[in-house]
Amino acid sequence: MNDVAYLSPFVPPEWIAAHGLRPRWLRLSRAEQATDAGAHRGVCPCAGALMERVHRAGDLAGVVLTTVCDQMRYAAAWLDAQSGPPVFLLNVPSTWESPETARLYADELRRLGRFLVKLGGHAPTEKEVVATLRRYDQARAALRAECLSVSARDYALVLDRLAGHAPSPPAPLPKGEGRNAIPLALLGGPLLEEDFELLDMVVEAGGRIVLDASQGGERTLPAVFDEMRVSSDPVGELTRAYFGTIPDVFRRPNTGLYDWLGRRLRATGVRGILFWRHVFCDLWHAELPRIREATGLPVLDLDTTEGDAGSTPRMFSRVESFLEMLRESAIP
Amino acid sequence: MTQPPRCLSLDQWDRRYAELCAAGMREPSYGGCLRRHVEDGDDRLLHLKMDDSPAALRLWNFLLSEEDRLREAQASGKRLVGAMKDLGTVPVMVYALDNLIAFYPDGAWWLPCIMEHGDGLLRIADSLGVDDSFCPVRAMLGAFENEAHFPIPELLVSSVGATCDDFSAIAQRLEAMGHPIFWWEIPHRRPPEPDEPSVLLPGMFRAAQSQVAFVQSELERVRRRLEEYAGKSLSDDDLSAGIHRANLVRRKLATLREIVFKAARAPLPSLEMLVAEMLAIHFCSDQYECLVVLDELIAEAGRRAVDDVGVTDEEAVRVFWVNPVADLRVMNLLEDAGGRICGTEYLFSHALDLLPQHVPPMEALARAALADPMVGSARDRAARVCRDMRAFGAEALVVSRIPGASHCAMEGPLIRDVVRRELGVPVLEIEVPTLIDTMTPTLQTRLEALVETVKRGRV
Ligand code: SF4
């Protein structure tokens, strides 16, 4: 049992792998949140499912959570009080304007390293760290090269695989959706297991997700590593590529998210945004009006609730109408 | 012999005020009859029962005149700082500069209650896409938008990091609406690793020395920003003097809490105690007056305690209360149900703890900021609740949920479990909306049931 679970893009899987343990991206399921732990009112489905999944886990050496939202901090406190696997709470600063915050993140990675050793991993040699970082970086590069030709669902699944295991080059991928479909962006929080149906639903309704800016999608991939810095200062390079680069909603100020979004929306020719937020997730919820304002694009607010998985007919008809509206607005 | 104190309705207070004036009561510049606040829209006063002492009158007038006093200060050339979220640290720095005044725009939290929604702030927040899935602090957005409450400060400073999502999200929204914010990071307080240098914080929490150093570096950034804004330097000596003054307030509050929570009969009502504790956060925008207000409350409480009179009888159940109530009327309700407050954790216990004076001032402030009960694990907070419950002899715990608050979903059960295990006392978790009117009977019944449970246990 040497799997270490995580579900924040700010946890570098290569750092876990370098310590001889197996990083496992937790793909959570709505079905997991129905019982005691995650059933409190006000708990977001993601945090609820996490609590339920982890505290019953007999197959994990440990879990790494982050401080990026209140719900995760409380989930960590709750899990800490249970008899499940040990939990490490990685401090990811919200602010980024002072260099001290990057130093704090780097120190946190080192602290995580000590935790991993306690879990049964080993303190890696510099050579091991460098080799592991390169391996992950190359796998991500291969994926980036492929991403334009695959469907959003397959892309998401490959990202998942990449995050979960020591990566091998991606297998040949099925062809993407029709080029005439309406290009859309998916923006927001993480997709739970059942939510993948949303991606199929979009294709079925005549859309094509050309920008996956949900948590776990393209937006939350780290930057390409700098070859020189990987060798000279691997922790510093992890810090730059993850903490210094990933645009996210919790950053203060979160201008980076809007800068990135603006660039990627222009580059991909997106015509509408599917805004994916979990119920009780304040961080995404509060951004909705600003996303509308800043992008000037039509936005479909998809708020997920327990039992309201992506496959529900209601959601399908909303996606369909949204695409219909986009189609009509394109007619001169 | 002191007259047994009473809690008065606003009508009764009108008569009481006339009597006090006739008897020659002297009032400060912000004094006056409580009724005038209703005329200004503070309708909740019509449904509260307030202590009948001149000290309580001064307290209420001090609280409810804050917006006017802020405008006067601004008109006199002082510059305003909107300190946000940290609840107790940045104002100590601001008040160390004599040309600045700090207040918490987050205090708009209570406006919808005080004004019984007559302020329309929650409606404005709704229209800005911040609906009731957020806590009442969303009223702050409305107050910035309509500018009908506090004057809009030119400088906003907010802590973020290990803070609630509600506030972080709303403050970010505020910034996007054109109110720039100076953000500083407060990291999640973690347990020090074995062998890691650590320090004991106010409130008995322990933190890694490296975390204290980090927070200190963040507060140094705040210091530089304040200096720029004030146009003068903020020396360590200024800060030490500021800490000394803040500690005067904190000491007085500690004395008041000690008298009130430990007396056989509660010498002051829970409602006034809640308001008094809130003064610690930013001195209600006037540090000097704050001391006078507290002195009068201490004198009144002390007299009553010596004479063994109070607003509750000896049988009242001693309740420890966690989280502030969105509707102040609940404090009256507790006493009506046969309870009294003996200990509180209203989210800002760190503003009640003395600031360390044996370390350099910036380190002292960093330690205090990290001692915020909300920036550490909920289990730490629960441990503090247990310690304070023991100290004040509390017989029951009430955790009041704040509607929409991101931390409330999970903290209640966590605190409840620890308190039950450690102290074996009954715990009640309730949700208190901004106005409790429609659910008063339910809340009353639940509080009465708690009181009954404790009383049965006594037998
Ligand atoms: S969906 Fe939002 S609230 Fe839930 S874990 Fe993610 S960031 Fe936190």
Ligand code: SF4
């Ligand atoms: S009441 Fe709770 S959720 Fe609301 S601002 Fe205060 S700490 Fe945050």
